[in-house]
Amino acid sequence: MTLPERARYTWGGDEFLLIEISPDMSLEANFVATAMAHGLEEAALNGIVDICPANASLLIRFNPDELASADLEAKARELETEVRRAAVQALETRIIEVPVWYDDPYTREVAARFREGYHQNPNGSDLDYAAEVNGLADAAEFIRRHHETPWLVSMVGFVAGLPFLFQLAPRERQLEVPKYLSPRTDTPALTIGYGGCFTAHYSVRGAGGYQMLGITPTPIYDPEQRLEDFADFMVLFRTGDIVKYRPVDEAEYRRIEAEVAAGTYRYKQAPVTFTLADALADPAGYNTTLLEALDVA
Amino acid sequence: MSLEILTPGLATTVQDRGRFGYYRFGIPQGGAMDQYAAALANRLVDNTDKEAVLECTYLGPKLRVDADTVLAVTGSPVDVLVNGERRAGYTRLELAAGDEVSFGVLKGGAKYFIAVAGGIDVPEVLGSRSTYPIGRLGGVQGRAVQAGDTLPVGAPPQATLPRMDEVPEDLLPDYGRQFTVRIMLGLYDHKLTEQGLRNLTEAEWTLTPVADRMGLRFDGPGAEWKQEEQPFGAGQDPSNITDAGYAVGSIQIPGGTQPIVLHCDAVSGGGYAQAATVISADMDLFARMGPGAKVRFVPVTMEQALDARAERKARFARVWS
Numbered sequence: 001m002t003l004p005e006r007a008r009y010t011w012g013g014d015e016f017l018l019i020e021i022s023p024d025m026s027l028e029a030n031f032v033a034t035a036m037a038h039g040l041e042e043a044a045l046n047g048i049v050d051i052c053p054a055n056a057s058l059l060i061r062f063n064p065d066e067l068a069s070a071d072l073e074a075k076a077r078e079l080e081t082e083v084r085r086a087a088v089q090a091l092e093t094r095i096i097e098v099p100v101w102y103d104d105p106y107t108r109e110v111a112a113r114f115r116e117g118y119h120q121n122p123n124g125s126d127l128d129y130a131a132e133v134n135g136l137a138d139a140a141e142f143i144r145r146h147h148e149t150p151w152l153v154s155m156v157g158f159v160a161g162l163p164f165l166f167q168l169a170p171r172e173r174q175l176e177v178p179k180y181l182s183p184r185t186d187t188p189a190l191t192i193g194y195g196g197c198f199t200a201h202y203s204v205r206g207a208g209g210y211q212m213l214g215i216t217p218t219p220i221y222d223p224e225q226r227l228e229d230f231a232d233f234m235v236l237f238r239t240g241d242i243v244k245y246r247p248v249d250e251a252e253y254r255r256i257e258a259e260v261a262a263g264t265y266r267y268k269q270a271p272v273t274f275t276l277a278d279a280l281a282d283p284a285g286y287n288t289t290l291l292e293a294l295d296v297a
Numbered sequence: 298m299s300l301e302i303l304t305p306g307l308a309t310t311v312q313d314r315g316r317f318g319y320y321r322f323g324i325p326q327g328g329a330m331d332q333y334a335a336a337l338a339n340r341l342v343d344n345t346d347k348e349a350v351l352e353c354t355y356l357g358p359k360l361r362v363d364a365d366t367v368l369a370v371t372g373s374p375v376d377v378l379v380n381g382e383r384r385a386g387y388t389r390l391e392l393a394a395g396d397e398v399s400f401g402v403l404k405g406g407a408k409y410f411i412a413v414a415g416g417i418d419v420p421e422v423l424g425s426r427s428t429y430p431i432g433r434l435g436g437v438q439g440r441a442v443q444a445g446d447t448l449p450v451g452a453p454p455q456a457t458l459p460r461m462d463e464v465p466e467d468l469l470p471d472y473g474r475q476f477t478v479r480i481m482l483g484l485y486d487h488k489l490t491e492q493g494l495r496n497l498t499e500a501e502w503t504l505t506p507v508a509d510r511m512g513l514r515f516d517g518p519g520a521e522w523k524q525e526e527q528p529f530g531a532g533q534d535p536s537n538i539t540d541a542g543y544a545v546g547s548i549q550i551p552g553g554t555q556p557i558v559l560h561c562d563a564v565s566g567g568g569y570a571q572a573a574t575v576i577s578a579d580m581d582l583f584a585r586m587g588p589g590a591k592v593r594f595v596p597v598t599m600e601q602a603l604d605a606r607a608e609r610k611a612r613f614a615r616v617w618s
Contacts, residue, residue, distance in 0.1 A: 010483040012544025013574030014602040018484055025530025025539045050320040052542040054566055055530065059542025061320060064603060065610075155540060157323040157566035160432035164540055171529070178533060196568070197530045198540065203323075204431055223422075223433050235322040 003028050007080055009073055012059070015049075017072055019058045019080070025197060029056035030154045030166060031276050032083055034091065034240050039079040045072070053239045054155040055164060055198070089276040095150065095242040095294050096269040098201075101253040102143045102214035103127055106188045111212055114184045126211040130177045130194060145175060146213065147245040149287050151199060152274075153237050161203040161221030161235035165243055168290075170283055183209035190216045192245075201237075217248075217256040218265060227260070229267050236267075242274060244294055270294050298364035300413065302446040303397070306358040308509075311417050311436040311448070313349040315561065316425035323565045326545060327427035327435065330408050330510055330561055331584035333613070334372040337464050338412030340616050341369035341389045343456040348416025349426040351442070353409050354509075357400035358442060360411075364394045366450070367414040371464070373406025373585060374472055387464040405472045407508070408584040415451035429562065458617065468616060470581075474590055478579050479597045479605060484547060485538060485570035493520035493553065497572060497594060502556065504590040510562035513583055514555050515592060521553040522570065532568055540568040546575035548594070556594075558583060578605035 008020040019036070022029040037053035040060065047067025052059040062072055083089075108125065115122035121129040127139035136142050151165035158164075167174050179195040184207060187193070191202040193210030200210055203221035220237060222230040229236060248256070259265040270293040279286045302309075312335065315328025329335035335350050351358070357375065362368070370377045370386045377384045378399045384390055386409075392398070403409070419426050419436055428436025437446055486494065502515035522535035530539045536551050543549075543559055549569040550556045558575060560583055575583075576597065586592070597605070 011481055011574070011599060012484055012571075013481050013546050013576050014599060014606055015577050016544035016547075016574065018542070018544065020541070023528035023531070023539065025528070049317050052321040052565065054541045056539045057541040059544065059566075061317075061544075064606065069599060155542075155566060156321065157542060158540075158564045160323045160429070160434070162323050196532050196540075204433075206431060221432070223439065233322075235324075239321075 003032070007032070009076070011069065014064050015061055017060045017062065017069070017076065019060070019076060020056065021058070022056045025056050025166065027152070027166065027168070027276065027279065030152065031089055031091070032080070033058045035083040035086070035089065036076065036079050037239070039083065040076065043075060043079070045075060052157065054157070055166065091240050091274040093240045093242060093272060093274050094269050095244060095272050095290055096267050097244045097246050097294055098216055099218060099248040099252065099256055100147065100192055100214045100216050100245045101248055101250065103139060104215045104253070106215050107191050107212035110184065110186055110188055113186070114180070118180050118182050118184060120178065120181060127213060130175070130211050130213070133177055134175050142175070143213070143247065146199070147247055150290050151243045151245070153239055153241040153243065154198070156235065156237050156239055159204055159206065161237065163201055163220070163237040165199040166197065167199070168242075168279060168283060168287055177211050179209040180211070183207050187212065188215060190219070192216060217253050217260060218267065219260060226263050227265060240274070242272065242290060244291060268294065270296065298362065298366060298415070298450045300417070300448040300450060301361045301363065302442045302444055302448065303359040303361060305442050305444050306353055307356040308354040309358045309442045310352050310428040310430070311349050311419055311442070312352045312427045313425055314347065316423050316427055316429070316435070319423055320565050324423070324432060324434070325429060325562045325565060327425065327429050328561050329410060331372055331410070331581040333581045334408070334470060334584070335410045335412070336613060336616055337387065337468070338369045338371040338410045339416070341371070341387070341461055341464065342367045342412045342414040343454045343460070344412060344414065344416055345454070346617065348412065348451065349419065351411040351417060353400070353411065354407060355403050357409065359397065359399040361397045362392050362394065362413070366392050366453070368392055368398065369412050370409060372409030374404040375409050376401030385463070387469065389460070389462050403587075405474070405587055406585045407587050413450050414453050418449040418451040468612070470585060472585055476582055476586060476590060476592045478582055478592055478594050479576045479602065480548065480573040480594045481576060481599065481602055482573045482596050484544065484572065484574065486572040488522050488525070488535070488570050489572050490521045490523050493522065494572070496520045497548075497556065498596055502592045502594070504586050504588055504592065505555065506588040508586070508588065510560055512557045512559045512563055513586070514557045516555055519554050520550050520556065520572065522550070536570050537568050538570045540566055542566045543571065544574045546577070546580055547571040548573045548575070576602040576605055578602070578609040
């Protein structure tokens with residue numbers, strides 16, 4: 001897909017600059033947003049408070065007493081030009097494996113409490129509905145399509161540590177599912193949800209409008225920093241991380257749950273270089289390459 | 298010394314100036330919802346502007362001090378009771394060990410603040426003592442205070458400024474029922490219909506009871522979004538966008554019906570289009586509004602927003618002189 005020639009720059013009051021790379025979600029737009037965020041971090045301008053890359057946009061918080069809005073915009077536009085000109089758009093990142101118990105009893109129980117008035121298909125499960133709107137045979141096929149390719153963390157936010165993920169697949173292969181008609185007031189922590197073209201991991205228990213596909217035994221937000229993967233920071237995911245979902249059954253879910261409780265669990269992960277042109281030229285072949293990195297980890 | 302919480306009140310949390318730099322991970326700025334009122338409370342008890350205070354919502358706590366100390370209450374008007382006797386807000390209150398502080402009925406607004414000399418000395422998390430309940434961070438074990446909590450108080454401060462016994466009249470905040478809030482149009486305002494834009498900026502809006510530290514929802518004539526083909530990934534409703542970062546103070550209008558102003562504990566991003574953002578100088582006003590408050594959103598330019606910001610800074614400078 002082609003991006004708008006220039007991003008749209010707009011102010012969110014006197015402290016925020018929003019840069020919309022594209023109104024549409026795409027791998028290309030996400031790549032520009034992430035690369036600009038990295039560039040701005042490296043530039044280390046005085047007066048930048050926060051740089052928040054999102055799916056197809058970038059939000060910057062600044063202190064106008066230290067950094068004039070015009071100077072910030074000029075620097076960001078300069079970076080945008082550089083990023084778009086770069087011959088090789090590549091990202092040094094990691095691939096990380098996340099175990100998922102699809103169609104688990106925890107999310108099924110919560111879903112059963114929010115049907116009439118909340119859900120498009122009150123008599124079926126979220127997974128049945130997700131399969132149906134995508135023209136798939138059944139929930140099992142939706143699950144298989146969900147974990148057969150890797151995903152890219154395209155944004156972190158909403159609440160603490162919650163990642164949005166975009167499937168590394170051509171648009172015609174991507175799954176799209178409407179959100180609930182009206183949001184639930186409850187979602188189990190560590191639910192794997194689906195809304196629009198995004199997967200989201202609910203980092204904490206609470207309200208939510210995404211369809212619920214399953215649950216993971218492994219934390220992604222750990223304010224006490226108990227597990228080694230959280231030694232540096234309490235949030236696991238960074239924009240640009242690549243995720244491979246691995247379906248697990250109840251026995252394995254319980255085993256991993258016990259390792260987490262004991263504080264010994266480590267995520268399986270490996271460093272990778274993600275090259276945009278390769279991913280776009282041969283999605284299936286490139287995904288195989290990415291997954292091989294995980295196999296040797 | 299410490300404060301013993303006898304009854305917790307409705308939603309009493311430890312707050313300070315806020316936690317900045319972690320928004321990219323979905324961790325909000327937090328902090329006292331009315332920074333100006335919190336600063337006045339700290340000033341009255343000889344603290345600096347960095348100390349943490351208790352933020353009370355409608356119904357305050359009942360608490361006991363275990364040592365002689367100085368305490369002050371500011372923010373929305375409420376009866377302050379020391380051992381059951383009425384004392385004035387916006388003043389320096391000298392307390393003796395064992396004194397009990399409680400509150401009467403709120404007479405307007407939503408939030409009031411209790412400062413104690415030395416500040417509430419819970420551990421700092423990511424550079425702030427502010428409570429973020431959803432993320433179980435900061436404050437007292439990441440939650441609102443509960444009966445039986447004993448809140449540590451820092452060492453009595455060395456006063457470096459002239460003592461302020463009461464807040465001078467010209468530094469007192471206003472607590473009316475009518476508010477003018479200055480906004481900057483932008484973000485996704487091009488997606489609003491002309492009528493929707495007129496409604497947002499010209500109509501009078503009424504604060505609903507759906508209002509807290511995360512956001513405040515307003516009732517009024519609605520503000521419709523244009524019916525256009527939706528971008529890929531955005532969702533079907535005209536108010537949906539591809540999920541993006543949310544500016545603090547931004548105004549989203551889900552379904553084109555009730556505008557929601559995001560405040561200090563807001564979610565950091567999501568999929569609803571926003572048409573404008575409250576300027577930084579006017580964010581405190583939302584802690585001074587009770588349900589039913591009438592609000593007009595008045596568009597200003599960046600230059601006007603920066604002038605207002607400078608005025609606010611000058612006002613803080615007068616407090617700290």
